[in-house]
Amino acid sequence: KAGVTQTPRYLIKTRGQQVTLSCSPISGHRSVSWYQQTPGQGLQFLFEYFSETQRNKGNFPGRFSGRQFSNSRSEMNVSTLELGDSALYLCASSLYGPTSEQETQYFGPGTRLLVL
Amino acid sequence: GQNIDQPTEMTATEGAIVQINCTYQTSGFNGLFWYQQHAGEAPTFLSYNVLDGLEEKGRFSSFLSRSKGYSYLLLKELQMKDSASYLCAVRVDSNYQLIWGAGTKLIIKP
Numbered sequence A: 001k002a003g004v005t006q007t008p009r010y011l012i013k014t015r016g017q018q019v020t021l022s023c024s025p026i027s028g029h030r031s032v033s034w035y036q037q038t039p040g041q042g043l044q045f046l047f048e049y050f051s052e053t054q055r056n057k058g059n060f061p062g063r064f065s066g067r068q069f070s071n072s073r074s075e076m077n078v079s080t081l082e083l084g085d086s087a088l089y090l091c092a093s094s095l096y097g098p099t100s101e102q103e104t105q106y107f108g109p110g111t112r113l114l115v116l
Numbered sequence B: 001g002q003n004i005d006q007p008t009e010m011t012a013t014e015g016a017i018v019q020i021n022c023t024y025q026t027s028g029f030n031g032l033f034w035y036q037q038h039a040g041e042a043p044t045f046l047s048y049n050v051l052d053g054l055e056e057k058g059r060f061s062s063f064l065s066r067s068k069g070y071s072y073l074l075l076k077e078l079q080m081k082d083s084a085s086y087l088c089a090v091r092v093d094s095n096y097q098l099i100w101g102a103g104t105k106l107i108i109k110p
Helices: none
Strands: A005-007 A010-013 A019-024 A031-037 A044-050 A053-057 A064-068 A074-078 A087-094 A111-115 B003-005 B009-013 B018-025 B032-037 B044-049 B053-057 B060-065 B070-075 B084-091 B098-100 B104-109
Touching (some): A005 A087, A010 A019, A019 A087, A019 A111, A031 A074, A044 A064, A044 B098, A053 A064, B009 B018, B032 B060, B044 B053, B044 B060, B070 B084
Parallel strands (some): A010 A111, B009 B104
Antiparallel strands (some): A005 A019, A031 A044, A031 A087, A044 A053, A087 A111, B003 B018, B032 B044, B032 B084, B060 B070
């Protein structure tokens, strides 16, 4: 079974621009979560989507938005980029269910974003 | 608020045993996860605890005490490839949101 894929893997943007990141979950997984990771920081939760609906949202400004499509693929958008947005953005998918295996999140390789 | 504490960095010797602790203070509890993350790579799932006690998986074991808000990851027969960051995460509510610790960087020395 193919893993979680994210595109692009690397991205360089300048301040004020916007960016869209894509995530394709493991086949059959319906939940997709997005995280921001910066050096020395834990994973910071951005939002989670399930069946095309945003189910949870972290404490990030409105410049960060996302969506999920009917095939469970998800996109994340960041508008008006700031230098502090430079980070590794990770996407994780899970089945969504009561057992431990179904609740486990499987991560993609991430998109490394550099804002100049 | 939600808080998860892990040591920032630990050093151990190849072949030895190391215990990485995680304490949490959260508004609820619905399971605790341990993930391994090698530098520059994505986190990978190691273990899951929702009931008190020890879960063993080969060289890795994870323990949970819900009354103490405490978990540890035990790594035996350490190998150089175990050098990585180990992340503790708690699922805090029925919405399945995970709260993550900052991670423990484990350095293995020959």
